[in-house]
Amino acid sequence: MEPTTAATTAQRVVYIAGLGRSGSTLLERLLGELPGVCAVGEVVHMWRRSIVDDERCGCGEPFAGCGFWRGVGEAAFGGWAAVDVGRVAQLRAAVDRNRFAPLLAGPALPPRFRRALDEYVCYYQRVYAAVSAVSGCATIVDSSKHPSLAFCLRWAPGLDLRVVHVVRDSRAVAHSWTKQVARPDAPAESYMRTFSPVASATQWNVQNAALHLLARVGTPTMRIRYEDLACAPAATLRRIAAFAGLPADEPALRFLGEDADGPWADLAPAHTTSGNRMRFYTGRISIRTDEAWRSAMPIAQRTTVSALTLALLARYGYFRARA
Secondary structure, three states, rough: OOOOOOOOOEEEEEEEEEOOOOOHHHHHHOOOOOOEEEEEEEEHHHHHHHHHOOOOOOOOOHHHHHHHHHHHHHHOOOOOHOHHHHHHHHHHOOOOOOOHHHHOOOOOOHHHHHHHHHHHHHHHHHHHHHHHHHHHHOOOEEEEOHHHHHHHHOOOOEEEEEEEEEOOOOOHHHHOOOOOOOOOOOOOOOOOOOOOOOHHHHHHHHHHHHHHHHHOOOOOOOEEEEHHHHHHHHHHHHHHHHOOOOOOOOHOOOOOEEEOEEEEEEEOOOOOOOOOOOHHEEEEEEOOOOOOOHHHOOOHHHHHHHHOOOHHHHOOOOOOOOO
């Protein structure tokens, strides 16, 4: 059985995909300011980090104490206590892995795999529908990033899935993954994982290649560069809005502006689950391209990452700009 074609009445989900440290949280926050759009963070991590670990919502409250998410849980499952988080994890291990992408890209699935997949994506469908009902927004933004989850969601009936593939210069991404970054949403002190430049470069290639496959099998996908988003947020949002069927006229973009120092955005609080510390930012924030890697990244690491990711760096136009 092939993936269900999205109908005009289907639940619209804009799925932000790409490797971490590529600007997905910035994009999510900006999209979440558009009328009729509710950005909910990285739903793939909600089952453990939010429901079990009670990490903070983007509004600042613990997940269990956030009225928005309480309402979503009631609407979706009759309360979060009714969710078998262990079962979600078991299903994720069975179907939601990058190694299954070739299978999920095909026209048919083995019956046992399909049954597990249907059960797995049903959890997401119920969350998306509940978020839409509680927020009153027709479009949900999920910044889970993982290509494998996007492959799973393409099989979900009743979803109008639009994938925004975010890329960032591989050398900037690799440099960022070497830095120890605190996780401000956790109740106890903890840090995000770090990766070697070689490991980051490998993942950069694998995840971006997987998203190329996703586009080739017919899932609506558009690619944007983090650097373009940071330099020209309004123009980039208009492109995404046209792709995803969202409003992006002048009134819709009034939260964006520019002064002598560059672009800025005026952000309202957001009910996002998981992600980097930007999800807690409110008020006027400056939008700047982080190019610290150009001076801080050791030349040997930079050369290695460039060599490992050369083909896609060229494809994405990074050698047409200052390198």
